[in-house]
Amino acid sequence: MPAYQIVPLTDPADERLADYLRLTDVALRSKHEPAKGLYIAESSTVLERALAAGHRPRSVLVSPRWLPDVEELLGGSSEGGEPVPVYVGEPAVLEAITGFHVHRGALASMHRPALPSVERTLAGARRVVVLEDIVDHTNVGAAMRACAAMGVDAVLVTPSCADPLYRRAIRVSMGTVFQVPWTRLASWPGGIDQLHELGFTVAALALDDDSVSLDDLAADPPQKLATVFGTEGDGLKRQTIAACDATVRIPMAGGVDSLNVASAVAVATWATRVADQGR
Known part of the structure; x- marks a missing residue:
């Protein structure tokens, strides 16, 4: 059986496109996506990386220009399953469905995989980032990109943190x-x-009076380190800082006292990565 089936599309109200409706409504999507077990991958590049990670598409929505890229990604057989519907429509039709100009002309509705346990996620990990209650999906996406670039082994997000599989977070x-x-x-x-039980030293990134410089932490890093980054504006909760093993600040000049959280993640993970490589 072929891996995909091309379906020409002319009607934005087609009931088969329910996954793609009103994607600009953040409040709706943040609740709707996890509840339905789906997330949206935007652009063929993102779809390629999702497929490489073993994620399965429910359907694809694409403009004619980007159809060859999608066909290449979905090529092969469906291994006994139903072929993936690939809905093809002009850019104006796609925009009428989603409410925005579709980046690089392709969206995919993906089956959301079950989240692994903390123990499984951290198996073999030595450098971990924890994101506490980050509310901006752009910052979550930028932080994840920094973690990938700096070789972070794993990321944990708190119960109230924005969804890393939200469309904007994935795109960023x-x-x-x-x-x-x-x-x-x-x-x-x-x-x-739980991190302590798994052998991690937990460091809070915060501007406390008793904080130590990131330089000091990087000069003598623990064998297993989890760094915790707080929400935009308010930073980390006081109870979080109290429960951590150390409080760390990033040395800065020019009268600047703090960085965007994603920038802080990049700086801190770069510093500890360099120290780790030199051991």
């Missing part, structure tokens, strides 16, 4: 969200005890 990460093992903690800051 350039699909690297599929490269870095990640999962969601069941409780926080209770999850710090």
Whole structure:
């Protein structure tokens, strides 16, 4: 059986396109996507990385220009399953369905895989990033991209953190969200005890009076390190900082006291990565 079936599309109200409707409604998507067990992959590049990670498409929505790329990605057989419907429509039709100009002319509705346990995610990991209650999907995506670039072994997100598989987060990460093992903690800051049980030293990135410089941490890093980054504006919760083993600050000049959270992730993971490689 072929891996996909091309379906010409002319009607934006086609009931088969329910997965793609009103994608600009953040409040709806943040609840709707996990509940239905799906997420949206935008662009053929992101779809390629999702497929490489073993994720399965429910359907694909594509403009004619990008159809050859999608056909190449979906080529082969469906291994006994039903072929993936590939809905093909002009850009104006796609925009009428989704409510925005579709980046690079392709969207895919993907089956959301079950999240692994914390223990499985951290098996063999030595460098871990924890994102506490980050509410901006762009920041989550940028942080995931930084983690992939700096060789972070795994990422944990707290129960209230934005979804790394939200459409914008995936797009900003350039699909690297599929490269870095990640999962969601069941409780926080209770999850710090779980990290301790797994042998991690937990460092909070915060501007406390008793904080140590990132340079000091990088000069003598622990064998297994989890760094925790807080939400935009307020930073880490006080109870989180109290439960961590150390509080770390990034040395800065020019009267700047803090960085965007994704920038802080990039700086801190670069510093500890370099120190780790030199051991």
